Amino acid sequence: MTENTKERTVEFLSDGHVIRGVLGVPDGDGSFPIVILGQGLAGLKEWTLPEVGAALIQVGIAALWFDYRNFGDSDGLPRDEVSHYGRLQDWHDAISYAASLPEVDVRNLGIWGTSLGGRDVLAVAAIDRRVKAVVSQTPLIKWTPALAARMAGYGTDLERFFRELADDRTKRTLAEAPCYVPVVKASGDDAKAAFIAGLSEGDKRNYSGRVTLQSYQPTTLVDIIPLVELISPTPVLFILAEQDFLPGQKEAYHATKEPKSLVTIGGDHFGPYTVSKSDSIIATTGWFKKRFLAESMQ
Template sequence: MVERLDVEFKSEGDTCRAWLYKADGGGRRPTVVLAGGWCYVREIVMPTYAEAFAKAGINALIFDYRNLGVSDGDNRQHLDPWAQIRDYQNAISFLERHEAVDPDRIGVWGISYSGGHALVLAATDPRVKTIVSQIPVIDGYENMRRAHGTMEFRRLWAMILDDRRLRYEQPGERLYMPHATENAEAEVSSWPFPETVRTFLAIKAKEAPLYQNKSTVESVDLLMNYDVGPFVKRIYNTPTLMIVAEGDDLTLWDLEIGAFNAIPSVRKKLHVIAHTSHMTLYSDKSKVEKAAALATEWFVETL
């Protein structure tokens, strides 16, 4: 059995709570930091990866961002991508000081929204020695425009503007919207895919009771200005594995492959998992284990 420790660290005054999976062997070990995507808590899919890394001799730290899960933060269910990236950086600062961690061998893993964060971190934090970016969000505006379609995108914009007005008129008040919904025509959500709500509610029932199917509307407002394009051009020397689901039309595999091709480094690898989808990388155990094996192999090689 892999040893799992409860740990915590400060991020801009708030406490982020985490699990540290310790690799066998003692001493200072290479370590990978993991955090989730839209509304995720640490129980969602990430333990499979952390256990695989630890069994291969690599520590793994899974944490909840501020405002989510067991971590502190008064603005609950608010997803600020740049604050989440700072949470990653503060997790790295915590690990640098930990007795079980080799501070010169720290990697980052991300999935979906955090798959984009991993690319930003590879470009902006020299302490990150290698990354795995899995089914990443690349361009929030383009993603929302294509995911919602013309009429629903108009409704999404109307809700964002209503929220901006409310926050101006009544400071401290805000609107919320579902992460996903069964009926996009009846209810505006962040990610309007029935398979998303079904998958995450099933995970909530079995493994992740603290998951909530909602975020602030401002979270989507911030997503619309999120674009990793300017950052991937700065990944010159950080080994980068991108794992893409064939035909992924949630985070858009054409954008993902375009971002991969824009990375100037030769220390990169693209793996397209055939006959899969974005959501089966959560719901299909065999697909999750395949992706975990790919990530483990990469980290063993590069850390």
């Protein structure tokens, strides 16, 4: 943060969980537009979000970034479990909390998510009209069983994946400890491993290196493309990486109604945090400036 910002830790409730984050507000009086920022699967609020938030604050837009339930500084059990539906509630409650702040202009409230968070913001914007602008970066669009198994480290062995998911669920109903798997898998995760290796010790203070196996449980929300049609008239920016492996991203963009925009950046799925970080941040700040500050700049 620069000396022209005010930053403080904050907390709010979501389904009884205490969700903790950081609020940054530009220097000066009056109410400001705000963008709420969320990471991806197993991502923590210290990862990239402070840099995106700082860039927004520098141009006159407040920013709030937070840890999802079960992760980082937020409450929730079991630890390090991705709660796919719970995350959506965390987003809605983060919006409610931000809208309650006296320094926030609720008429100009945006959300920004990356990877699984990029999926979250599309789903949230489809049903929450308090959202006035969205950035979805390298979103996970299709949460198919095959993709979930691959990401969990099972390759194409769907039979073993479903069997071990079921066994773990049974054990948990009998009060046994959950099964955990590594965040970085033994093969196919070179880009993720490099990104995490490049984080500072401070960035990794809450990083356990694991998530529960149930984090990869397929959900009924297999494909969110039918939802993106409902986002309009809220404007959406898609930031996509040229070499991303996740399916359905351009299909989702084309299914989204106007107003919408697309920015393509270099690199793989982790490109927005590494080789193309500055391009991603510039696209993000430009989008929200256009949506929230255009009139005041005239």
